Amino acid sequence: xxxxxxxxxxxxxxxxxxxxxxxxxxxxxxxxxxxxxxxxxxxxxxxxxxxxxxxxxxxxxxxxxxxxxxxxxxxxxxxxxxxxxxxxxxxxxxxxxxxxxxxxxxxxxxxxxxxxxxxxxxxxxxxxxxxxxxxxxxxxxxxxxxxxxxxxxxxxxxxxxxxxxxxxxxxxxxxxxxxxxxxxxxxxxxxxxxxxxxxxxxxxxxxxxxxxxxxxxxxxxxxxxxxxxxxxxxxxxxx
Numbered sequence: 001x002x003x004x005x006x007x008x009x010x011x012x013x014x015x016x017x018x019x020x021x022x023x024x025x026x027x028x029x030x031x032x033x034x035x036x037x038x039x040x041x042x043x044x045x046x047x048x049x050x051x052x053x054x055x056x057x058x059x060x061x062x063x064x065x066x067x068x069x070x071x072x073x074x075x076x077x078x079x080x081x082x083x084x085x086x087x088x089x090x091x092x093x094x095x096x097x098x099x100x101x102x103x104x105x106x107x108x109x110x111x112x113x114x115x116x117x118x119x120x121x122x123x124x125x126x127x128x129x130x131x132x133x134x135x136x137x138x139x140x141x142x143x144x145x146x147x148x149x150x151x152x153x154x155x156x157x158x159x160x161x162x163x164x165x166x167x168x169x170x171x172x173x174x175x176x177x178x179x180x181x182x183x184x185x186x187x188x189x190x191x192x193x194x195x196x197x198x199x200x201x202x203x204x205x206x207x208x209x210x211x212x213x214x215x216x217x218x219x220x221x222x223x224x225x226x227x228x229x230x231x232x233x234x235x236x237x238x239x
Contacts, residue, residue, distance in 0.1 A: 018086035018105050019133045021112035022074040034069040035060055043106055043113035049235070051213035053190060053204075056117075070094045072101055075128035076173060078221060078230055080195030081140035083107055087202075087219055087231055089173055090133075091126050092119060100125035100175055102217065102233050104202060116191070116204070118217065118235055120177055136172065138199035139224035158183040158209070164216075165232055172221075176234040184216060184234065185209045201227065210237035 016024075021041070029037035039060050046056035075090035089102045101119040105112050160183045174180065185208040192203040199222035207214035214236030220227035 016112055017135065018077050018079055018088050018107075018112055019074045019135060021105060022072075022077070022088045022090075022103065025114070026072050029069050030071060033065050035063040035065055038063075038117075041112075041114055043110075043115045046113070046115050046117075047191065048117060049213045049215065051211070051236075053213075053215075066094075068095060073130075074133050075125060076134045076136070078136045078172070078200065078219065079138070080197060080200035081138045081142050081222070082195055082197040082199065084197070085193070085195035085200045085202075086112075087173075087200075089125060089175070089231075091128050097121065098126040099123060100128075102173075102175060102231070104217075104219075115193075116217070118233065120175055120235070123175055125175065136221070136230075138195075138221045140199070142195075142197035142199035142222055152189070152203075154186050154188065154205075158185040161232075164218075165229060172230045174232050177236060178238040181234060181237055184237070186216060190215075198222070202231075207234065207237050212236075 025037055025041045028040060038056070042056045042060070047053050048056045048059045050059045070092050071094065072092035073090050074088045077086055077088045079086040084107050086105045087102065088105060089100060092099050092101050099119055099121040100123045101117065103114050104116040106115050161181055164184060187206040187208050189203045189205050194201040200219065202217065202219045205216045207216055217231065217233040218229060219231035221230040
């Protein structure tokens with residue numbers, strides 16, 4: 001099994017990185033139409049929040065091309081050991097405004113395709129300097145056959161964000177609409193998944209007592225001994 005995954009990782013490494021895919025996605029949006037690009041790079045099961053989780057094909061079927069497209073570039077990526085799942089984030093600009101995006105990507109025989117895309121106005125990543133992309137990878141080999149499914153029992157009350165962030169296992173990338181909330185009242189996960197080798201895992205929980213479609217995206221990365229929370233992205237709620 002490990003040998004097979006090593007071959008898969010080598011095959012992925014020989015092709016596009018997720019940063020390459022993000023750049024190609026952005027370039028097609030710039031030159032060939034923003035929503036055309038979203039359609040071309042979407043996985044069949046891709047999801048957009050509009051305002052709740054909706055199949056991307058449904059949202060994109062009624063999307064009208066803007067006069068000026070959104071412009072963006074990757075600044076930070078995180079990829080599983082086997083190269084089958086990745087997260088990309090960075091700044092966007094449009095009509096004098098700026099913010100950050102966060103995209104989940106899956107790699108298979110069709111290449112890199114996005115499965116979730118979100119974003120925020122403003123934020124730290126909106127002013128990320130132009131230059132080399134910070135590319136992080138989960139540790140190899142992965143926890144195959146040794147770590148069970150992550151489970152989470154949520155109390156029916158608001159949970160302090162400091163607790164959700166895992167204390168010493170601090171996140172690498174944080175994003176939110178406005179200041180980070182002090183606490184979040186989460187519902188049970190609505191979407192979740194993992195890379196084939198399970199070195200990268202993700203989960204989306206709805207945020208209760210907030211705007212329709214408010215949600216929390218978290219991504220955990222395997223460091224060789226345990227999972228560390230790598231991404232903590234809150235959308236649709238303000239403190």
